[in-house]
Amino acid sequence: MKELAMSLSKVKEKTPLIQAITNYVTINDCANILLAIGASPAMCEATDEAYEFSQISNAVYLNIGTFTKEQELAMPLAVKGADEKKIPVVLDPVGCGAIPRRIDYINKLRKFGKIHVIKGNLGEIKSLLGVDSKVRGVDSIDDGTDGVEVCKRLAKKWSCIVAATGKTDIITDGEKVCLVNNGTEMLTKITGAGCMVGALTAGFCGANDDLLIATAASHLVMSLAGEKAVKAKEGNLPGTFRMKLFDEIYQIDEAAIEQGGNIEWL
Numbered sequence: 001m002k003e004l005a006m007s008l009s010k011v012k013e014k015t016p017l018i019q020a021i022t023n024y025v026t027i028n029d030c031a032n033i034l035l036a037i038g039a040s041p042a043m044c045e046a047t048d049e050a051y052e053f054s055q056i057s058n059a060v061y062l063n064i065g066t067f068t069k070e071q072e073l074a075m076p077l078a079v080k081g082a083d084e085k086k087i088p089v090v091l092d093p094v095g096c097g098a099i100p101r102r103i104d105y106i107n108k109l110r111k112f113g114k115i116h117v118i119k120g121n122l123g124e125i126k127s128l129l130g131v132d133s134k135v136r137g138v139d140s141i142d143d144g145t146d147g148v149e150v151c152k153r154l155a156k157k158w159s160c161i162v163a164a165t166g167k168t169d170i171i172t173d174g175e176k177v178c179l180v181n182n183g184t185e186m187l188t189k190i191t192g193a194g195c196m197v198g199a200l201t202a203g204f205c206g207a208n209d210d211l212l213i214a215t216a217a218s219h220l221v222m223s224l225a226g227e228k229a230v231k232a233k234e235g236n237l238p239g240t241f242r243m244k245l246f247d248e249i250y251q252i253d254e255a256a257i258e259q260g261g262n263i264e265w266l
């Protein structure tokens with residue numbers, strides 16, 4: 001737990017610059033959550049800028065939730081630019097379970113350079129591996145069966161870190177597995193909780209060398225902040241919950257992680 005907690009302090013010390021090419025439903029939430037945790041977001045997706053900007057960033061966040069032509073062309077440039085400078089890339093394959101052409105695109109994107117972390121809901125992660133899964137558009141309605149095994153298989157196949165969100169988040173490099181048991185169902189009652197975890201993951205990866213710890217920590221921070229936000233006055237209502245979530249992300253510290261974290265290593 002100590003390592004996860006310390007990775008938060010690294011974010012605050014370094015203020016990593018995060019290039020995000022992300023969907024227009026939750027782009028503002030992703031920028032705000034990165035600011036709240038202590039990172040510096042820049043939503044830089046123009047094809048004429050994506051390559052250069054990736055090279056001055058500390059991490060790149062790619063999210064295909066509202067997949068525009070501009071983003072389709074900019075993402076390979078950002079991946080190539082990041083790869084040349086060994087900058088970590090985090091990809092959220094939003095909707096790939098419901099829209100198969102997104103899987104074809106991700107397979108092409110991987111040829112432009114390393115994608116260090118794939119983070120999706122469990123339905124999306126299963127879909128990437130070609131395993132039967134239950135999704136409804138951008139949401140997972142998967143019952144969680146075989147989650148750990150599927151994540152390990154994808155992580156080994158693509159030599160990357162895989163994180164699958166749900167009631168329990170699963171984070172693995174293909175060997176070690178971290179389960180994050182914190183969270184609240186209220187996180188599923190606002191749009192963008194998954195996108196925001198992805199943005200936070202880029203923030204943590206931009207400030208920490210150990211990307212497995214960084215990814216586990218970002219998931220834990222989001223789940224813990226959700227638990228605290230739901231306890232606020234009217235925090236069980238989506239509007240208040242969303243606002244309180246940002247406040248809790250802003251206030252979370254090492255002590256809160258060590259006291260409240262409920263994780264298991266397999």
Ligand SMILES: Nc1ncnc2c1ncn2[C@@H]1O[C@H](COP(=O)(O)OP(=O)(O)O)[C@@H](O)[C@H]1O
Nearest residue numbers: 121139140165166167183184185187193194222
């Ligand atoms: N049933 C649940 N109980 C507690 N936390 C949950 C639950 N479902 C999802 N979460 C949390 O909500 C966040 C978003 O996950 P999820 O809803 O799976 O992603 P997405 O929004 O991409 O579909 C994660 O932090 C996850 O841990």
Ligand SMILES: Cc1ncsc1CCOP(=O)(O)O
Nearest residue numbers: 023025065066192193194195
């Ligand atoms: C509703 C919606 N439609 C396209 S992207 C998007 C946001 C998805 O956000 P999340 O995956 O975090 O629920």
Ligand SMILES: [Mg+2]
Nearest residue numbers: 094121194195
């Ligand atoms: Mg999602």
